[in-house]
Amino acid sequence: MESGRQMSDVRYPFTAIVGMADLRLGLLLNAVSPAVGGVLVRGEKGTAKSTMVRALAGLLPSIATVPGCRFACDPASADPQCPDGPHALAAAEERPAHLVELPVGVSEDRIVGSLDLERALAEGVKAYEPGLLAKAHRGVLYIDEVNLLQDHVVDLLLDAAAMGRSYVEREGVSVRHAARFLLVGTMNPEEGELRPQLLDRFGLTVEIAATRDPGERAEVVRRRLAYDADPDGFAARYAEDERELAERITAARELLPQVELTDVALRQITAVCAAFEVDGLRADIVMARTAVALAAWDGRTEVLEEDVRKAAQLALPHRRRRNPFDAPGLDEEQLDRTLDEHSEGPDDEGPDNEGPDDEGPGGGPDGGGAPEPVGDAPDGSAASDEPSETVPPQGAPAKANAPVAAAGEPYRTRLFKVPGTGKGAQGRRSPAETDGGHTIRSRRPQGHLSRLHLSATLQAAAPHQVARGRDSRALVLHRDDFREQVRQGRESNLVLFVVDASGSMAARQRMTAVKGAVMSLLMDAYQRRDKIGMITFRGASAELALPPTSSVEVGAARLEQLPTGGRTPLAAGLLRAHEVLRVERMRDPHRRPLLVVVTDGRATGGRDALAQAGQAAGLLAGQGLASVVLDCEAGPVRLGLARTLAAQLGGPAVTLDELRAEGVAALVHAHRPVNHDRKAA
Structure with missing residues (x-):
């Protein structure tokens, strides 16, 4: 490479x-x-x-094109809908x-091309500029x-x-x-x-x-340095290999229509897709086309089992992904077993053909099933609450005094939004002016007119028709008349988690529930196209465990490996959040943040620890930041510290039970924001 x-x-x-x-x-x-x-x-x-x-x-x-056609039409079969057509017979041009x-x-216009609506409406000219x-x-x-x-x-x-x-x-x-x-x-x-x-x-x-x-x-490194020193000479050394490979591509293209996809190969393809439970039929079609291309590439006119196997390895791994925390992959043993079970034609199947060699994996009555699931119980629970029984995930650092609890099963959470109307990248969380959505008003075009607001344009032009000498049914339009649509959809946000990992959160079952809640919020952020970041605080300081990123998978992995124990530097966690958000505002000024503080509200580090935490919360609230406090306090006696922190931040406090989407209806009024410039709804 x-x-x-x-x-x-x-x-x-x-x-x-x-x-x-x-x-x-x-x-x-x-x-x-x-x-x-x-x-x-x-x-x-x-x-x-x-x-x-x-x-x-x-x-x-190289390809043959119609001379002067901006759409690379093939002279042998020109596109009848080509905007530069219809094409008369002419000598073809060859180009790479x-x-x-x-x-x-x-932008969308740069991809598909742009229509000059001003000329189309004012002059009756269909002016189209091709895109990429x-x-x-x-x-x-x-x-x-x-x-x-x-x-x-x-x-x-x-x-x-x-x-x-x-x-x-x-x-x-x-x-x-x-x-x-x-x-x-x-x-x-x-x-x-x-x-x-x-x-x-x-x-x-x-x-x-x-x-x-x-x-x-x-x-x-050797080849790269040689190329940098003399690109022409380096390319010349591989010119013959390049020519041979290009000729093989051309030969395989010519052979492709002659390749036969046999019934046995087709049954293997469909059996493999069914065994791996891929959604829809696109995988079957892609596998069939890939297997045919593999046969043509090898110079054959018949698809073999080896082609089907390789096609599955290339076409199925990314279709096995079921949620954002799954890594693409393929069980090779299951693939081989499925191919073996369907390697013969229908005439060769049946009980008369069974024998001692048919026993074993895939040969018995249950052989066609998927392998039994292997792993921990979905709730991550164990028989004992002893920290020594809590095993960190593979790859996580082992710490004698910092137990690592597994995360509980994710669930659907209630929706938290940033109030007001933003201008960030399209997503599925907070209201914003976007290219999609519903039209809320009109305005004068800002640059190229792409989304005409017809009624507003007509209203702007109507008072001037007499002065412009209109003498026919056609409307006389000038550039100043045009109005474009302003649409409101939803944007993605930066969801910054500030997670308390101190000793007060370290009880195993409690931290399992807390991690499950944060994992659920991560799942929600993935579905709403948000960026995420994570700050953890424990001991004497706060750590940026995950710089803001679009990779929810990395966030889930960091959360799984998060150890707990030690003191509760709440103020340090909030101040670190203030600094991270300050930097992110400079990097991406249009992406609005949502702060999610996960804590029981306790703070240690001196007599003034709670006061310092309140000051840090006031600093964040003074910026109009939307925030939510996930109240993790448990037990019969509750101090209400998390709710106090939520009030200082200017946002709602939500318990672990209230976080579930099933409880949204009862919570709509209970957590309605008072100050809409600061609170998450």
Whole structure:
């Protein structure tokens, strides 16, 4: 593998990249058959994800296009709906397939193209400027850090990839054109996951990591340094290998229509998808297309069991994910067992063919079932409350005086929102001005007009028609008349958890319930597309356990490993939250925060500990910060300290029992904010 950005116009050769066989194969299969549906590349930073994708573009065969067509129409089968058409017969132009890279902050208009509504309405001219999908047609669309794109943008891209066509609809003006491309997305899971619905839309997924073999790492560095020193000379050394690989892609494309997907192979594909309980039928279709592409890549005209096995390894792992805390994966033993059970045709099945060799795993009456679940009870409970029986998760640091309790089972929580109307990234939590949602008012266009408010435009133009000399039924429009829609939807927020991990929280069953509550809030933050951060305080200080991130999985892992014990520096935790939020406001000024303090309200560290905590809470409240206190106090005698802290912060206090969504109806009035500039509702 190679890492780093190219400093030269000469692409790093695909055949010069060390290792990463699965990624290499996944990209090549999509080059042979774009109908496979693209590749999602998951891996840590510095693993040559971008380098390999850019190198692949240089291997694709050149394409014939209609001269002057901005949409790369094929002269042999021009798109009848092409905005630049209809196309007359003309000599074709040959050009390389385009590699189009999508920036993280890309807008919807930049992707699908933009219509000049002002000219369309005022002059009757359909002025359309093609977007990146038009440029990527018959080439490669590369999305680096696809998990950082807004969900509606990813939906739009995947819809175009699935349908092979892009649509632009604006106030009755419609443009559509072909958009078939090889889709490649890369992501670092540490920066946040794609939701399962979007994962499912990628045909294949590949997990990559840097090699730990010193010899391979040395070869990676050696080749990279050689390329940086002389890009042209380095590329020339691999030119013959590149040519041979490009010819093999072309040959596999030509062979693809002749490949036969036998009934046995098809039954194996559907049996595997059923055994792994994947949702829908997209996995079956993707596996079939991948297996056919594998056969063509190997120069065969018949799909074999080895093709089905490899197709499953590439097409199913990301479809096994059921919740945000699951890691993609595939049980290889279950895969082999399912393939073996369906390796013969229907005529070879039945009791007459059973024998001693049919016994064993997968051969008995229960052999076709899924393996028995292995793991702890879902509630994480144990027979004893002794700290010595609390075993930290694998990889967590063992501390003799800091027991680690398991988290309870997550559940659906009530919704907490930041009051007012924000302007942050689209999500599912708090009210905000967004591209989606319902129209709440109109305004003069701020930049390019994309969402016309028709009635407001007509009202603005109507008083001026006589002065403009209107002498027909047509309305005379000027630029100052146009109004655009202002829509209100929902935004994502920064949910910052401040978790008390002191000795007063250390009782095993209690901390299990507390961790289960925070895990539930993490699940809720994932579903609402929020960023999360986590501060813990215990002993003598507060620690930023998780800097603000989109990766809820990392937050869940840090929570599972959180030890408890020691004193309760509540003021330190609140002051650390103040500092983290100050920095985040500078980094992302439009993302509004929601502070969730998880504590029983106790504070130790001197006679003035509670007073200091109150001062720190007042400092946060003075900024109009939305906050919620999760009251973890237990026992027959309650001091009400958490509720006092909530009042100082200017937000509601919610007990663990009240957190569950089932109790929302009874709590709506009890926790209604008094000061809507400060409280979470």
